[in-house]
Amino acid sequence: MDYVSNTKSERKNMLKEIGVKAVEDLFNMIPEEVALDRPLNIPDGISELELVRKVQKHAAKNKSLDKLTSFLGAGAYDHYVPGIIDHLISRSEFYTAYTPYQAELSQGTLEAIYEYQSMISELTGLDVTNASMLDGGSAAAEAVVMGARISRRKKVLLPETVNPAYREVIRTYGRHQDLEFIDIKTENTAVLPELIEKELDDDTAVVVVQYPNFFGSIEKMEEIGRMVNNAKKAVFVVIANPILLGLLKEPAEFGADIVVGEAQNLGNGLNYGGPYLGFMSTRDDRSYIRQLPGRIVGKTTDVDGKEGFVLTLQTREQHIRRERATSNICTNEALNALMATIYMAAMGKDGLKEVAEQSFHKAHYLAERIDKLDGYQVVNKDNFFFEFVVKSDRDLEKVKNSLLEENIIVGYDLKEAERDGLLICVTEKRTKEEMDQLVEKLEVV
């Protein structure tokens, strides 16, 4: 099955109109030495029925979360996704549209992005939000690079409590801009502000903090923010969890200059890691806006004075500024941003707060019960929001595997982050029954 609709005779007429005999003649300019002289080694096409059967066969080899109880988080979160989201983004006027360059035929996309920018700004407390970034990791990396451009410095303080995958993306981007990274080490689940203070000086470009951090703990945001703001040039980048910002103070309160993060948890499913949704907000300050990467939508008026929306401040972008652009980003995650917009609209003020509260209470219920078990301790029981670290004198690898046999994913093995323990995440989707079952199994393994 292919998607060419012109018939043989129509194509013949078209060739005549062009003035060539056969379609192959249109490719005559390709030198023989490079032309492919055999068919592509890819099987022949199939019908929709065959496709469905093939997909079912592949799907049967997976074990999805439909069949498992998962306490996995670590940057991708299993929250409730309202059913209306998929219906609305399946309106093909949305999903088959291009980037809204012709604004007059793209007011739907543009207005939705304006709403997205507005709502993300409500959460972060910073007034300028771009139309999205590729994911949380690349958003964090671009924020660091942007901060270094603003401060015209090279030294970046990067605590070990930041998501290790993000740290890796940040370093990958930063290395190519000659940034110098200072790891702020800690054996705890939160970083000591004194350690940041020690490294913070006139050469510091950027200080990065995650809120809550990778281990689920909340850093001393106010203290760190004050230090960074008092430093001469340093830019304060906060990587935040947007769903919790319905309840937790906006990072701007702590002096954040740029707030970024992963907004997959706002109405986007897990999708095995992508497409996800990076977000980025910054101060309403020309020196910051000028350095912001990515598209921005603005409200304006048409020739008749009617309000409408356009892409704006484009002189920062690659299609105009080329190698002097603030970033190479072009395609972003517009449809995922639409999903987040619909999520924030449907859940609203109370919904985000309730999701955050329920996740908090459930996570604390589970942590308390695990901590009481013989041989297990919750490392950060005094400071975690909805993810926590469990250590044990038992063989955690064995614990993990035997729980898997019971169809429970107990959490993220911190071995991957060069630590001991398990990172356990509880969202509002987990039930008391599921948690009690986990505790029961942990006890007997």
Next chain:
Amino acid sequence: MEELLIKDYSSQGRKGYSLPPLDVEKSDLDSYYSDYIREESPGLPEVSEVDVVRHYTALSELNYGVDSGIYPLGSCTMKYNPKRNENVARAAELTNIHPYQEDEHVQGSLEILYELKQYLAEISGMDEITLQPASGAHGELTGMMIIHQYFDKKNDNRTKVLVPDSAHGTNPASAMMAGYDVVEIPSNERGMVDVDDLKEAMDENVAALMLTNPNTLGIFEEDILEIADIVHDNGGLLYYDGANMNAVMGYVRPGDMDFDVLHFNLHKTFSTPHGGGGPGSGPVGVKDFLAPYLPKPVLKKGKDSYFWDNDRPDSLGKVHAFYGNYGVMLRAWSYIITIGGKGLKKTTENAVLNANYLKAKLIKEFELPYAADSLHEFVLSGSKQKKEGVSTLNIAKRLLDYDQYAPTIYFPLVVKEAMMIEPTETENIRTLNRFVDTMLTIAREIKEDPELVNNAPHTTIVRKLDETKAAREPNLRW
């Protein structure tokens, strides 16, 4: 505004969601985090589910997608997005998976990704593929980082990357993000890379030449082997921008043209929807000698299972937190197996046929600045119409009055008043003829009543918007 903002439907206490009641005892949130709880809730809407559904349905009606009609944006390959691919990308067993689940639980997905990698390698003539980059530009950046890593490991400190003046803006921007200085090389009078200019620009400080072939004029760089030799003889590498892959499938492979690195745009060539600006997916292919530098992890096939290989000591690092835009990859895989190897070649043939048909019809009224044969897209100039008092921008706007999307305009930069047209293979003759008729009508209108065109659009829900005001007095949120 045609449709109110969602916040304008708010009413205090109105709700559009429900959650199960909390089934555990509450912990004392305040004692933990009293300093961290918001004093005031964020200004999100308080609306009902019906409000949400009606509002976003209304917004969708203000939009134009490929399902609405022709979308002749050059270099964007706005082809039909098959619905069966959407169904594949929504199969619960394939999508309700956490990125950190064990490899053994996602063998079905990994097999799909591995097959996709093999198909992409075969189509492009490359040896190894990473699926991690989440967009075309992200692929370019990854490709340039691979090149950087390759030279770093050889202690070769090259500083420059060459980019033709006809290149996409992302090319120089990606090279800059990868830490290179960009040197622009001019096109010759035929719209191609000038071999002598290239020779002159090429030296031992050049890490790579970034090339699109066919280029953004739709013209095939016939001297490609000589170009490759010049770059390689100086120790540089050749980068292929895969934006125009729809022009060459089954006819010629970048790998056989001696390119070392390339990126694909799954959201162009392989029919996945653009989503109003994303998500896309920009896998990168390399020749064997560059495989060690790919971002980690790399998907591998073991004895009888698939796994993510994280043991990559020479890897450049990571460009995405997880594995890239998996949902987009599912759709591209579905597309490739649905149309098959022969279908890919037929796709290319008809994309080129449709473009050449439009070109043959439109050059009667519009200037063709580069006469060389072109493939899947071509670039006209509105210079003649400009002399008659109407710029290309207004031709584009007038098209909107006829319920058709406009071509890419003012790009490539080497053409004045450029209109870059790419119909793709999925448009039928009727749609193509309607587009031609409309363009010819507009050309006639310009002669008879230029103001009619200059004041376009007239029939859209908003008319020409004040972009200067938008930039001078930014209003970026409610």
